[in-house]
Structure formats: C-alpha cells, structure tokens
Amino acid sequence: MSPGTRTKLVVLGALGLALVLVPFLLPSAFHLRVAALVWINATAALGLALLMGLAGQVSLGHAGFFGIGAYATALGPKHLGLDPLLSMLLGVAAAAGLALLVGRPILRLKGHYLAVATLGLGILVHLVLVSEVAITGGPDGVQVPRLVLFGWRVAGPEVWYAITGIVLLLAAWIALNLEDSSTGRALRALHDSEIAASVAGVDVARHKLVVFVIAAVYAATAGGLLALFNRFVTPDVAGFLRSIELVTMVVIGGMGSILGAVVGAALLTVLPQALTLFHDYEHAVLGLLIILFMVFLRQGIVPGLAGLLVRRRPA
Amino acid sequence: MAELVQLLFAGLTTGAVYALVALGFTLIFQASEVVNFAQGEFVMLGGMVTVFAYQAGLPLPLAALLAVLVAVATGVLLHRLAIEPAKGATVVTLIIVTIGASILIRGLAQLVFDKQFHALPAFSGDAPLRLLGAAILPQSLWVLGGAAAIVFGLWLFMERTLLGKAVRATAANRLAAELVGIDTRLVLALAFAVSAAIGAVGGILVTPITLTSYAVGTLLALKGFAAAMLGGIGNPVGAVAGGLLLGLLEAFAAGWISSTYKDGVAFLVILLVLFALPHGLLGRRAVERV
Numbered sequence: 087m088s089p090g091t092r093t094k095l096v097v098l099g100a101l102g103l104a105l106v107l108v109p110f111l112l113p114s115a116f117h118l119r120v121a122a123l124v125w126i127n128a129t130a131a132l133g134l135a136l137l138m139g140l141a142g143q144v145s146l147g148h149a150g151f152f153g154i155g156a157y158a159t160a161l162g163p164k165h166l167g168l169d170p171l172l173s174m175l176l177g178v179a180a181a182a183g184l185a186l187l188v189g190r191p192i193l194r195l196k197g198h199y200l201a202v203a204t205l206g207l208g209i210l211v212h213l214v215l216v217s218e219v220a221i222t223g224g225p226d227g228v229q230v231p232r233l234v235l236f237g238w239r240v241a242g243p244e245v246w247y248a249i250t251g252i253v254l255l256l257a258a259w260i261a262l263n264l265e266d267s268s269t270g271r272a273l274r275a276l277h278d279s280e281i282a283a284s285v286a287g288v289d290v291a292r293h294k295l296v297v298f299v300i301a302a303v304y305a306a307t308a309g310g311l312l313a314l315f316n317r318f319v320t321p322d323v324a325g326f327l328r329s330i331e332l333v334t335m336v337v338i339g340g341m342g343s344i345l346g347a348v349v350g351a352a353l354l355t356v357l358p359q360a361l362t363l364f365h366d367y368e369h370a371v372l373g374l375l376i377i378l379f380m381v382f383l384r385q386g387i388v389p390g391l392a393g394l395l396v397r398r399r400p401a
Numbered sequence: 402m403a404e405l406v407q408l409l410f411a412g413l414t415t416g417a418v419y420a421l422v423a424l425g426f427t428l429i430f431q432a433s434e435v436v437n438f439a440q441g442e443f444v445m446l447g448g449m450v451t452v453f454a455y456q457a458g459l460p461l462p463l464a465a466l467l468a469v470l471v472a473v474a475t476g477v478l479l480h481r482l483a484i485e486p487a488k489g490a491t492v493v494t495l496i497i498v499t500i501g502a503s504i505l506i507r508g509l510a511q512l513v514f515d516k517q518f519h520a521l522p523a524f525s526g527d528a529p530l531r532l533l534g535a536a537i538l539p540q541s542l543w544v545l546g547g548a549a550a551i552v553f554g555l556w557l558f559m560e561r562t563l564l565g566k567a568v569r570a571t572a573a574n575r576l577a578a579e580l581v582g583i584d585t586r587l588v589l590a591l592a593f594a595v596s597a598a599i600g601a602v603g604g605i606l607v608t609p610i611t612l613t614s615y616a617v618g619t620l621l622a623l624k625g626f627a628a629a630m631l632g633g634i635g636n637p638v639g640a641v642a643g644g645l646l647l648g649l650l651e652a653f654a655a656g657w658i659s660s661t662y663k664d665g666v667a668f669l670v671i672l673l674v675l676f677a678l679p680h681g682l683l684g685r686r687a688v689e690r691v
Contacts, residue, residue, distance in 0.1 A: 146496075198630065198634055205627075206671050206672045330497070337497055369511065370509050376500070376501030381483065384490050
C-alpha cells in the first residue's frame with residue numbers, strides 16, 4: 087500500500103467513524119442540527135484548505151462563493167419556478183463560472199495583494215445581495231422551499247445529518263485524491279516556489295485556476311446545502327466575517343490538513359453556540375479565543391497534535 | 402459647478418479619513434510586515450471615547466486627548482500581547498490575529514459603551530461656508546487640515562528625528578538595524594502607538610460629520626486596507642493618495658451613479674487596478690528570488 091493510499095484510508099476512516107459515532111454520543115435533535123452545520127461548514131473549509139494549504143493561495147472573500155450557492159438555491163424556485171436541487175446545481179455552476187472568470191487575473195497577485203483582491207470580490211458579492219432588494223429580499227433574507235426528491239419530502243435533523251455527512255465524506259474523498267494526483271503535486275511545487283515549479287514544467291497559472299475553481303465549487307455546494315437545511319438565507323452568509331470564519335477554520339485546524347479543516351469547522355461552529363451563554367461577552371470572548379489559538383497553536387490543532395505524537399514515539 | 406465642488410469636498414473629507422487609516426496600515430506594515438486589520442478600531446476608539454468623556458463633562462480638547470491616549474494604550478497592548486507573541490507566524494496567521502483583536506476590541510467597546518450611534522458637536526459651529534455655490538461644513542476643513550497636519554508631522558518625524566530614522570531603518574532591514582544598535586522592539590511598539598494615535602485623531606475629527614458607534618471600525622479598516630494597497634503597500638505617499646482617491650471616487654459615484662453601491666466602489670476600483678497593475682499604483686515591482 088502506498089503512503090498516499092494509507093493517508094487516504096486513515097482520514098476517510100476517521101471521518102466515517104466520527105460520522106457514525108456522533109449520533110450515538112449526541113442524540114438530541116438540537117445536537118444533530120449543530121453537527122449537520124459542522125459538516126456543511128467543513129465542506130466549505132475543505133475547499134479553502136486545498137486552496138490555502140495545498141496551493142498556498144489565500145482567499146479572504148470565499149464566503150462570496152458560499153453566498154452564491156446559497157442564494158441560487160433560494161432564488162431559483164422563487165423567481166424562475168425551478169426545482170431547489172436544480173437551482174443549487176446552477177448556483178454551483180455559477181460560482182465555478184465566476185471563479186473561472188476572475189481567477190486568472192486575481193491569482194496573478196501575490197501575498198497581500200491577493201488578500202485584498204479576494205476580499206474585494208467577496209464584499210462586492212455581499213453588497214449585491216444586500217442591495218438588490220427586489221431580487222434577493224435585501225438584508226431581511228429570503229425563504230427557501232423544502233427539498234422534495236422524487237416525491238419524498240426531505241426533512242428532519244437525522245436525514246439532514248446523513249445528507250450533509252455523506253457530502254462531506256465525498257468532498258474529503260475527492261480532496262484526498264486531488265492531493266495525491268499530479269495536480270496535487272504541481273500545486274505543492276508552486277506553493278514552494280512558483281518560478282521553480284514553472285521551470286520544472288508546471289503550468290502555474292492553470293493549476294492555480296483549477297484549485298480556485300474547486301474551492302469555489304466546494305463553498306457553493308456548502309452554501310446550497312445550508313440554504314436547503316435552514317430553509318432561510320440572509321446576506322450574512324456571504325459577509326466579510328463569514329469569509330474570515332472560513333479562513334480561521336482552515337488555519338485553526340491546521341493549514342494543509344484535510345482533517346484539520348473539519349476540526350476547525352467543528353470548533354468554530356460549536357464555539358459560538360456555546361458562547362451564547364455569555365450573552366454580551368460573546369464577541370469579546372470569541373476574539374480572545376481566536377488570538378489565543380493563533381498564538382499558542384500556530385501550526386493548527388491537527389498538525390500540532392500529530393507533531394506531539396511523533397515526537398513522543400521514538401522515546 | 403456647485404455640485405462638483407460639493408462632491409469634491411465630500412470626497413476629500415471621507416478620503417482624508419481613509420488616508421489616515423491607510424497611513425496607519427503603512428506605518429505598521431513598514432515596521433513589522435503585519436497587516437493590522439484592527440486599524441479601524443483605533444478610529445472607532447477615537448470617536449467613542451471622546452463622545453463618552455465629553456458627555457461625562459470633560460471639555461472637548463481633554464476628552465479628545467483622553468481618547469488618543471486610550472487608543473495608543475490599546476495599540477501598544479495589541480503589539481505586546483498579540484503581535485509579539487505571534488512573531489514569526491505566517492502572513493495569514495497574523496492577519497487572523499489582528500482580526501481576532503478587532504473582534505475583541507469591538508466586543509469590549511460594545512460592553513463598555515453601548516450599541517447606539519453617537520455624535521459630537523462640530524468644533525467651530527454648523528453654519529456652512531459658501532464656496533462657488535457649494536455649502537461646505539466647517540468641520541470638513543477641520544478634517545482636511547487635521548489630516549494634512551498629521552501627514553506633515555509624520556513626514557517631519559520620519560525624516561528629521563533620530564527615532565524616525567530608526568523606524569525607517571527597521572523597515573528597510575530589521576537585522577541590519579539591530580546590528581547597528583537600534584532597539585527594534587521599541588520601534589515596533591512605537592509604530593503601533595503612532596498608528597493608533599493617527600487613527601484616533603481621524604475618528605475624533607470626523608465624528609461630528611459621520612457619527613460613530615462601536616461597529617464603525619470594520620468597514621473603515623477594509624477601505625483603509627484597500628486604499629493602502631491601491632497606492633502600493635508600504636508606501637506612505639501611496640497610502641495618502643490612495644485614501645484621497647478612494648474618497649473622491651466614492652463621493653462622485655454616489656453623486657452621479659448610485660449611492661446604493663457607494664461602499665462597493667473602493668473594492669471594484671482595487672480589483673480593476675490590480676488586474677492592470679499587480680503592485681498598486683505607486684508600488685515597486687517585487688522580484689522573487691529562487
């Protein structure tokens with residue numbers, strides 16, 4: 087068994103185990119709903135982890151793609167009478183199209199310039215969602231019809247838990263295969279040095295574009311799922327803070343680690359739910375925790391813990 | 402003509418505030434390569450502390466001074482407690498640290514103050530001045546004059562004082578600066594302090610016109626960042642030019658096209674500029690070493 091295949095089995099096995107065990111450990115409907123949210127956020131974070139961890143490109147506007155997926159799912163049925171699932175797929179296609187269109191000029195940029203450009207893209211999407219009140223419902227948000235598959239009304243936290251979990255598992259499987267493919271190796275190479283990679287024959291621009299589009303597809307898929315699951319979307323799903331949340335999930339979990347993205351998503355989804363206990367102190371505590379995590383667990387949770395294990399083993 | 406002058410002044414006034422935020426960004430970036438997303442919170446603190454100190458009975462100049470001191474203390478604490486412990490972390494990690502700090506400061510401000518919008522009285526009355534048919538608020542002149550004074554003062558400090566030269570040396574090459582005996586830790590703390598003071602003064606000057614609340618910092622930080630990048634990061638002249646340009650574009654877009662998308666102008670412009678000039682308007686082309 088090649089090391090790549092072993093990593094794949096370990097990660098998918100750990101994820102699968104978590105998916106099966108969580109309903110036994112946390113049986114209440116509320117907990118299942120939160121867990122489904124975790125899987126949705128983890129799917130979006132996974133795409134961003136490929137972009138940031140594997141290819142070394144940052145996006146501070148990724149919630150824009152998330153928002154496109156979510157709003158397409160809501161607006162297709164409302165204005166065009168389309169099936170919600172079809173609308174969601176169209177939304178994913180739209181996000182991919184936008185990523186394809188702006189990806190090439192944006193990904194030419196480096197470091198802070200890339201950060202500000204992606205930031206701008208996300209804010210523009212958010213602004214359109216807030217401002218085009220006649221179409222999007224503006225800041226008040228918009229209802230999403232219930233998903234009906236072949237006459238079966240998709241409802242209940244258990245069902246949504248299963249759907250979101252399976253999507254996450256699929257997303258992780260694709261991500262792991264991508265990491266282990268020639269594209270993955272090309273991305274790692276350009277992460278280290280774009281010039282060296284291009285000298286070695288890697289088409290840097292094309293590979294960056296590919297991973298950017300994949301990350302957009304992951305985010306839009308997650309956005310569509312959130313819309314169907316919550317049956318309501320507001321422009322907040324595409325906001326700047328949402329983008330930062332996604333980036334923080336990736337970094338807190340451990341950049342470049344698939345499991346890390348899931349752990350980061352779990353932490354940043356559960357934490358605000360727990361912090362509502364603190365009422366007014368919620369924001370202050372969240373900000374403080376983010377700083378502490380970044381200062382003391384700089385590599386991220388999963389690589390940090392893995393490092394501890396490896397260091398102990400020889401002794 | 403009247404409309405043109407009106408929009409010109411409106412644009413320059415907001416532009417001056419963006420320029421101050423962008424200048425603060427640049428100062429910290431030069432000294433430490435950190436992009437400080439908490440920069441907008443200094444502007445918020447400047448406005449909010451002045452409002453509450455003034456309401457508590459302090460005379461306006463003293464209230465303003467107190468606000469600057471609070472912002473400076475916040476800036477120094479930010480450096481000591483968050484930035485310095487995270488030394489050597491990646492760019493993205495540092496960005497998240499400063500965003501965490503901005504969420505923390507905003508959360509605390511919401512606790513200490515409140516969630517309402519607040520105003521300050523204009524420094525020299527509300528009677529508009531007439532210029533070529535346009536009505537100019539005297540407070541606009543305070544903002545423009547104050548911003549100009551800060552820019553000039555900062556230039557004097559950087560060019561004419563030993564401490565300013567130490568800041569520039571640290572920006573140019575940190576290791577070399579340490580080797581010639583510059584305390585770079587002090588320089589970094591100083592950069593955070595000065596940049597906080599600049600932001601706070603901007604907040605105090607503009608509050609009589611735009612009002613303030615605990616939440617005004619975020620958008621200001623993002624636009625200030627866009628302004629700094631528009632000029633080319635690490636370039637103080639570019640930061641001021643970028644800020645003024647964004648303010649003007651916003652005002653004219655709001656006046657002539659649509660005020661709905663006013664807040665989008667900055668980001669649309671930065672995208673278009675970067676597509677054509679990947680290093681900003683005045684930025685130098687960086688060469689990657691292999």
